[in-house]
Amino acid sequence: MSSAHTVWHEPSVNKEKRAKKQGHRSCIVWFTGLSGSGKSTIAHAVEEKLFEQNIRTYVMDGDNIRHGLNKDLSFTPEDRQENIRRIGELTKLFVDAGIIIFTAFISPYKKDRDAVRQLFPKGEFIEVHVKCSLEECERRDPKGWYRKAKAGEIKNYTGVSSPYEVPEKPDLVLETDKYSVNECVDRVITYLKEADIVRFE
Numbered sequence: 001m002s003s004a005h006t007v008w009h010e011p012s013v014n015k016e017k018r019a020k021k022q023g024h025r026s027c028i029v030w031f032t033g034l035s036g037s038g039k040s041t042i043a044h045a046v047e048e049k050l051f052e053q054n055i056r057t058y059v060m061d062g063d064n065i066r067h068g069l070n071k072d073l074s075f076t077p078e079d080r081q082e083n084i085r086r087i088g089e090l091t092k093l094f095v096d097a098g099i100i101i102f103t104a105f106i107s108p109y110k111k112d113r114d115a116v117r118q119l120f121p122k123g124e125f126i127e128v129h130v131k132c133s134l135e136e137c138e139r140r141d142p143k144g145w146y147r148k149a150k151a152g153e154i155k156n157y158t159g160v161s162s163p164y165e166v167p168e169k170p171d172l173v174l175e176t177d178k179y180s181v182n183e184c185v186d187r188v189i190t191y192l193k194e195a196d197i198v199r200f201e
Contacts, residue, residue, distance in 0.1 A: 018097070019098060026097070027197050028126065032105065032107045035157075039130045043061075047059050056099045058101050062103075065087065075155070080108065088116035100197065129167045129173045131175045134159050136177040174187060
């Protein structure tokens, strides 16, 4: 059915009411960077810290999403765009439900990340560039993907046979080849506090 023949139903319990009851606002923290840069590691580490403070959170990992919701998509530019489009719409629902959602996706194309940003009011989409040199990512290669990509076993692999467009004005940059996981986690939490999304000592 076309969206032209549907009507948006306004909920009686909205995002603002949830924030007041929970004691924290909701948002999306969008981690973008090369494979092996540390996106998932940092996202989960931040979530653990916030979970200890009874803050509602969820981590959405790129590989996990491709096991279910997006298992029908490949890694062509067109399917990558659709992958991010679906994630954008899904995360919008999470934020509306009062949850701070962390996404760990390479999301290599600027236009796709910008399209997701446009779904949210100003301040609710926080783009975090997990910056790490390609050489260091290849050295880590936690899943063995770079080795397979260079051997021609994986096509359209970001950083090898497909480009990564570095964010021009991210809200936060985490240089994971220079700073520890804990230092990066502290920077993310500090940002969330300064943005008045969470409040705790």
